[in-house]
Amino acid sequence: MQKIRKSSFSGSWYPATASECEKEIQAFLKESQFQPIPKANYIGGIVPHAGWYFSGNLACQVISALSDPDAKQPPDVIVVFGMHMHPGSTPCIMTQGAWETPFGNIEIDSELSDHLAQNFSFNIETPDHFTPDNTIELQLPFIKYFFKSARLIPIGVPPTGKALEIARSLSEISRKSNVTIKVVGSTDLTHYGANYGFMPVGTGDDAVDWALDHNDRKAIDRMLDMDPEGLIYEGLANQNACCSGAAAAAVTAASTLGATHAELVGHSSSYDKHPSDSFVGYTGILFH
Numbered sequence: 001m002q003k004i005r006k007s008s009f010s011g012s013w014y015p016a017t018a019s020e021c022e023k024e025i026q027a028f029l030k031e032s033q034f035q036p037i038p039k040a041n042y043i044g045g046i047v048p049h050a051g052w053y054f055s056g057n058l059a060c061q062v063i064s065a066l067s068d069p070d071a072k073q074p075p076d077v078i079v080v081f082g083m084h085m086h087p088g089s090t091p092c093i094m095t096q097g098a099w100e101t102p103f104g105n106i107e108i109d110s111e112l113s114d115h116l117a118q119n120f121s122f123n124i125e126t127p128d129h130f131t132p133d134n135t136i137e138l139q140l141p142f143i144k145y146f147f148k149s150a151r152l153i154p155i156g157v158p159p160t161g162k163a164l165e166i167a168r169s170l171s172e173i174s175r176k177s178n179v180t181i182k183v184v185g186s187t188d189l190t191h192y193g194a195n196y197g198f199m200p201v202g203t204g205d206d207a208v209d210w211a212l213d214h215n216d217r218k219a220i221d222r223m224l225d226m227d228p229e230g231l232i233y234e235g236l237a238n239q240n241a242c243c244s245g246a247a248a249a250a251v252t253a254a255s256t257l258g259a260t261h262a263e264l265v266g267h268s269s270s271y272d273k274h275p276s277d278s279f280v281g282y283t284g285i286l287f288h
Contacts, residue, residue: 003097004105005125007140008132013051014141018102021141024052028060034266037065040288044183044254045265046223046247048282049082049135054270055188055282060142061265062284066182067146075150075180077109078143079170079253081163081246082135082186083156087236090123091166092156097127099137099152103144109151112181115173116153120166135186135243143184153181159232159245167249171256181257185250187235187243189216189269193278198239203277212269215240216281223285224262228252240281254287262287 010016015024034057045062048055067074083092095113098105117124125131136154143150153170157163167183174181192211193199201210219240222231228248235244265284270276 002107003127005094005097005099005127005130007100007137009134009137010102013134013138014056016102021102022145024056025060025142025145028057029064032057032061033268034058034061037061037265037286038263040263041068042066042286042288043257043259044185044250044287046185046187046250046283046285047139048188048284049138049186050188050270050280050282052138054273055268058266058268058282058284059139062286063139063142063184064146065265065286073180074147075182077112077151077153077174077179077181078147079153079155079181079183080136080139080143080186081155081157081167081183081249082243083133083246084135084243085156085158085245087158087160089158091120091158091162092125093117093122094125094154099140099154101140101144103141106140106144106152109153112170112173112177112179113153116166116170119169135246139184139186155249157245157249159235159248163245163249164228164252167252168256171253175257183250183253185247187241187247189219189281189283190240191242191280193276195278208271208279211279212267212281216267216283219244220264220267220283223247223251223283224264226251226255226259226262226287251287259287
């Protein structure tokens, strides 16, 4: 019997049941605060990973846009790069089993993930032994909802060139194996305020403007330029992408699969929902 990785954040960071998740997803789609997304064959994207109340709308817009109802064949596999890692962290991957979501379990693609694990040094997570991680799990109900039959490869990557090597290798392996994939990179932006030990311009409206319009924007511009090395640098130097390795891996994988353009879906922050001296920025990006 296939082993299942139990969800860690359902019922707290997002709803616990399929009906409640679907209700929120439909509300996100109908009541988006962001501009309409141009039609395109999107290969990958970048999403935020706060609780759905704060950033679910933006993540939903990106992942729903990746699902093309006019496509002749849906993707075989969705790859999600995430996890909070520092430059010295060892990459993580699941190669067996499935991951629980309110809409049903998502099967891990063992063929591609095993192949990747043979080429790189990973910590192998299993359904029984894993580090609870919001960066990947919060995307999974969206993925299961919009890609009902797709398999999953969840990968944690550090903010180093190793993330880009893994992303390129995975894209090349999938192409040689004739397996169609779409890629998602999970990161939030500037974590500003006393709660995060980062407040270089103090508090108040000037701090909010600086974090969103200056610091966040530098990371967003690297994403829109499809510059993975620059994005990793930004995250490390300016604390404006908490999982810059994951976002950079998505940029690299999408580029390797043929993407040449980026679309800004939106930019928001927890301040929009809960004004405070401590807040977090979010963005959504699509690649085609």
